[in-house]
Amino acid sequence: MSTSIVTLNVGGILFTTTKATLQKYPDSMLGSLISNGLPSTRDANGHFFIDRDGQIFRHVLNFLRSSQLCLPSNFKDLDLLAAEADFYQISPLIDAVNEYRDAFTKTARTFYLEIIEVRTGSTATMPTSNSRVKTILLGRKDVLLSLPPAVIGTDFIERLCCKEPQEHTEVELFGSPVRLRVGEELHNLGWSLISSDLSTSSGFDNKSQFGMSLIIEHTFRDRWSRDFDADEPIKINPNHSLLLEEANV
Incomplete structure (x- = not known):
């Protein structure tokens, strides 16, 4: 050797x-x-x-x-x-x-987003013709504005103008299956799914034209997180800048 x-x-x-x-x-x-x-x-x-x-x-x-x-x-x-x-x-x-x-060892900042989807109907398990679906995205205004239109669309701009950058608010999402689509977009942007929960409730609708009918409500709640460096700025997505300027006029 x-x-x-x-x-x-x-x-x-x-x-x-x-x-x-x-x-x-x-x-x-x-x-x-x-x-x-x-x-x-x-x-x-x-x-x-x-x-x-x-x-x-x-x-x-x-x-x-x-x-x-x-x-x-x-x-x-x-x-x-x-x-x-x-x-x-x-x-x-x-x-x-x-x-x-x-x-x-700088203190990292962790931000959270929640996607809540509520399905109401006689089965409520799928967004079919006999169910009503509402999906909202919750988070800080500045964090929401950092996301691309593929995630949050453009119809929310006017409602966000009155909010402070660090104020939490919600945006209604449209399309199907929007919850899964937005989740995939967030994953591609570096966000991590930290919890996904389903809760169910039911009741009877006595105003139905078909008499007493069972109404089921399913609520899906996905919580996402992403760590930002202590000095990493939260930048507005360029696609939203012009819309913000127009909305503020």
């Missing part, structure tokens, strides 16, 4: 790399381990043994290989990685972890 290849046992996990990688930053503990013969412990197979977190070490080693901090989007052990960077005394990694922390 080439003497340039080194196997490390970090907390019971084996890592194979090169001496050049470990010497990437000569002043670090790993650099001194290879270059200066820093006193070290060996395991039963003669590998360098380091009594530290092996799961986190893979991120340390990847940084040595690429000089870039590449972490998964759901990474939650930043404090532990910072401690390991300090232990190994890799100054560029310490700086990279601090920069990552500054960039991703």
